[in-house]
Amino acid sequence: MSFYSFATKLVRTLPAEPAHRATIKALKTGLGPITTQKPDPVLATDVGGLKLDNPIGLAPGFDKDAEVPDAMLAAGFGFVECGTVTPRPQIGNPKPRLFRLSEDKAVINRMGFNNGGLEVFKKRLERRQGKPGIVGANFGANKDSKDRVADYVKSLRELWGLADYFTINISSPNTPGLRDLQAESAMDDLLGRIAETRAELTGDQPSPPLFLKVAPDLIESQIEQITNQARTYGLNAIIVSNTTIDRPDHLRSAHKSEVGGLSGAPLFERSTRVLAEFAAAADGRIDLIGVGGIASGADAYAKIRAGAKAVQLYSALVYSGPGLVMDIRRDLAARVKADGFKTLAEAVGS
Numbered sequence: 001m002s003f004y005s006f007a008t009k010l011v012r013t014l015p016a017e018p019a020h021r022a023t024i025k026a027l028k029t030g031l032g033p034i035t036t037q038k039p040d041p042v043l044a045t046d047v048g049g050l051k052l053d054n055p056i057g058l059a060p061g062f063d064k065d066a067e068v069p070d071a072m073l074a075a076g077f078g079f080v081e082c083g084t085v086t087p088r089p090q091i092g093n094p095k096p097r098l099f100r101l102s103e104d105k106a107v108i109n110r111m112g113f114n115n116g117g118l119e120v121f122k123k124r125l126e127r128r129q130g131k132p133g134i135v136g137a138n139f140g141a142n143k144d145s146k147d148r149v150a151d152y153v154k155s156l157r158e159l160w161g162l163a164d165y166f167t168i169n170i171s172s173p174n175t176p177g178l179r180d181l182q183a184e185s186a187m188d189d190l191l192g193r194i195a196e197t198r199a200e201l202t203g204d205q206p207s208p209p210l211f212l213k214v215a216p217d218l219i220e221s222q223i224e225q226i227t228n229q230a231r232t233y234g235l236n237a238i239i240v241s242n243t244t245i246d247r248p249d250h251l252r253s254a255h256k257s258e259v260g261g262l263s264g265a266p267l268f269e270r271s272t273r274v275l276a277e278f279a280a281a282a283d284g285r286i287d288l289i290g291v292g293g294i295a296s297g298a299d300a301y302a303k304i305r306a307g308a309k310a311v312q313l314y315s316a317l318v319y320s321g322p323g324l325v326m327d328i329r330r331d332l333a334a335r336v337k338a339d340g341f342k343t344l345a346e347a348v349g350s
Helices: 003-011 016-028 069-074 118-127 148-159 178-182 184-202 220-232 265-282 297-305 315-320 324-338
Strands: 045-047 050-052 056-058 079-085 098-101 106-109 134-139 165-169 210-214 237-240 261-264 287-291 310-313
Touching (some): 069 079, 106 265, 148 165, 148 178, 148 184, 178 184, 184 220, 220 237, 220 265, 261 265, 261 315, 265 287, 265 297, 310 315
Parallel strands (some): 056 079, 134 165
Antiparallel strands (some): 098 106, 106 261
């Protein structure tokens, strides 16, 4: 058993949220896997204007306050998305609010955007300026905000120039009413004000990519609507998807009825189906990033075959530790080659 496998098993003896904090602290002290293996050239990809040496990204939620992006890049991730950050610090929902569903290889969380706020997040990104690696910033609205759209605009302004890309998170089920921003009129207001701010900040310089993260609990008409609006307002990619409020009948864990968003293996089928529906609606006119239930190279490959140019994972790390990313990279490269593709792009949507 490797040191990291042992450490993962040891951390899992703690309750879920303290275990996560212990992991972050260990990574901050340098106790994380460091790969010296260069990514296979077949894994290089371009998504939303980002040139990645491999398509495996770290989903937000793991590093809410931008504490360990470089440690996770060193572990082998092709890009790391920090957040979700809100303008003001927020303690989140009452504890316990994070639950392992070990029998189902799943997680339920109702964290509620707990984070240290924009000021702390911004300072950490400022300190890492000049370092290599793609790091994105995922932002949302404070629970008690009187103008949630203004929260998104504020975060974009404050973090401009400090992240390689930005993600608008309107899909968490744990902030009451947040998903209402996915409705057509609300999204017109949100994306319109974001587009105006982006144009003002960009001037005559290139703009960093701007992504939209959506829920998996959408119907076909919503998928068409969101895809069209994302294109209309100049977004560069759609991230499909966040956690689900659905509870599959096959869940076995004692925690299966906890309120919150379900992630991990049980989300894989649903999120991949929704991803394929977004791919059909997009018809190659906007890039997609696949998220939900990825725990292996086969899972990542299925997302790519469904239309994703890159993928993100988080929940699988709870069970396998950060060393998992290298296993996925190796397996994915082998699968792409075995199917006769010379580049990852050839496999997208295949």
